[in-house]
Amino acid sequence: MIVRASVALGVLLILSKGAAIANDTIARQNAIAMGARIDELLETEWRSREIVPSRIADDSEFLRRISLDLIGVIPTAGEVRRFNADRTSKKRQTTVDTLLESPRHSTHLANLFREIIMPSSGNDPFNGTAELQQWLREQFVDNMRYDRIVSEFLASTGSEQGPAAFYRSLEAKPEKLASTTSRVFLGLQLECAQCHDHPFDNWTQKEFWGYAAFFARIQQPTAMTPNFSVVDVPDGEVTIPDTEQVVAPKYPRGPHAPEDARGTRRIQLSIWMASRDNPFLPRAAVNRVWSFMFGKGLVNPVDDIGPHNPPLHPRLMDELTEYFIEQDFSLKELFRAIAYSDTYQRSSQLAGDSNSEIELFERMHVKTLSPDQLYDSLSRALLQPAEVGIRREFVNRMKTVSRDSTEYAAGLQQALNLMNGQRISTATSQSDNGLMGALNAPFLHDQQRVESAFLTVVSRLPSDEEAQLFVQHISARTSNDERQSAMSDIIWALTNSAEFQLNH
Structure with missing residues (x-):
């Protein structure tokens, strides 16, 4: 029986390993196809607008750029020598794959997102940014779905985990939490509607406070509670400033949250964040990752997406968003597809007499x-x-x-x-x-x-x-x-x- 069980276990391990390899192969094939689609869409637009693209970056340019963009640090001299000596046709794709599996990739992503969610300031080592960064890194190491990361971030409780530092930094104030989370995770500048209807987009003041209401039932920190813990309480409402009008929680561009639903308001919001009913999160994530790689988003500013500020290439935004969803909200696969594209691999140098201003990613932006x-x-x-x-x-x-x-x-x-x-x-x-x-x-x-x-x-x-x-x-x-x-x-x-x- 022991021998039979051992054999069965060995077979299962072999099958599991084989399935993982097959899944990786499919993911890479999907990334190759999406990278080619990025090129096809942009090259068609370049031709129609008579935009001359730059040449493909040479090996040294590419290796330095992809290292900085995927792991946040320049390559070593040995890595440069080996890459330049490699004569295989797929060496760039192989390098992208290697960097995406590096522990440094998770650390770099944590750096990027922590700075967006909770910008560090001052020399205070106890302001919570380190805890938030560590929490983010753990999620990226596990290659957790991005929608789930956001969902767990918003529903987090207690004082130990990284998200608690975020709530503490904004004093658990509903309006501050609404402004930051909508900008970071939804690509919406809802704070412009905090005091009045949005001047450019069609967000109303009531919609802002409807979103803020999801954060109204968090226990407020006081001078007597220096060790702040995120705790939901049974009561708490928001009102429109200078009025007594109570605003019920309402999903952006969606219905009001049901009052009799199980779970806290934040849990209701976290469930909606990761649902198909939320069209904003995947588009915001795609735009954010594109900006990480190119220095500019398909929409700029990256956190101001809406009809008033359309993408530079709407169809590319739509198809990349659908790809991201199909890849189970994997940031890694989104990075891979973009990095595989010729568009990403183009030089930052001007092509002949082309316009010095970059119009549509025909050459790489130079980034500090x-x-x-x-x-x-x-x-x-x-x-x-x-x-x-x-x-x-x-x-x-x-x-x-x-x-x-x-x-x-x-x-x-x-x-x-x-x-x-x-x-x-x-x-x-x-x-x-x-x-x-x-x-x-x-x-x-x-x-x-x-x-x-x-x-x-x-x-x-x-x-x-x-x-x-x-x-x-x-x-x-x-x-x-x-x-x-x-x-x-x-x-x-x-x-x-x-x-x-x-x-x-």
Whole structure:
């Protein structure tokens, strides 16, 4: 009997593994088809509008971009060398697949969504952002359906889980919770209707407060309850400001929530969020992921979707949304399909005499690195371990006012901070550690040192002109200290270059 049970278990494991491989294969085939469809729709529009697309990015451009976009950090020099040496036709798809399975992908997604849901501010390590980020990361590691993540986030109770920090940060006020959750998860700027009917869209003040009513029965924090816990209470209503008119909970563009339904109001909202009755969540998610990858959404601003602000390509938005739903709300599969497309893989450089303004994703937007990307990429480039305390201080100092990653002006203060910062001064000093130590290896000649510096920092080999210039800069020095100082100059110049600080 034991032998038979063992054999049966082995067969089940083999079948299970085979099914998983088959599912992965189908998912990749679906992503290839969707990527091709993205290209087909946009290329048709380019031709009709006589838009000239840029060339496909070269291997070094692509690898650096996809690494930053999927795992939030530049590739290592070894990864660049291996990718450039790979001659297989599917190496870009293989790289996308590998990065999507990396633990760093979940960490990067948690960074992105935490900053949208609950932007970090100040140096307070106890403001709850770390707990929220950890909670988000756990959901992404499990590849949980996005609609379920949102549903569980909204219905969360207690004080330990990450979502509690979100409720605490907004003082559990219904109007604040309504404004933020509608913007983040539904792509709707309902707060514009908080005090009066929306000036551009057709949202009414009563509709805003109808949505806010779902959050009216959360126990309010007080000075006597510093350890805030999310608890639903049996009573609580919202009224339209300056009136005594009580507003019942009502789903956006939908019916009122039933009063006799089982569960709290937040649970009712969380169920609706993950239902087919909610047309907003999948479109908002698609637009958000597209903006992560391209720097701009199909709708801009990304959190202001509606008839007053139509998508740049409505049919593409519709088909991507349907694809996302068909893939069981998998963010991973949405990222995969976009990354597989030629549209995503196009260069950020102008095509001939084409318009300098990007009209319809015919070339890649140049994006500033987020503070998280910048710190992690600096640590990787300089071969220095990331330190939590220093990382937090660095990220907070590099915060910018603008949240538009395509505005280089938003990164100007980052650039100045970086050039004058202690992080760079220390890292590019002549101490025998990190990248400086590696480049000082006695078996390297100057050409190899320059090539290694370029591969490590800007993820490419130097041009002939660059190599000649930098090799001369080193070889002109005779003493060991002078040569180390010359190498330090090169590293400083590379890390402070626009090429390093931008995602292009």
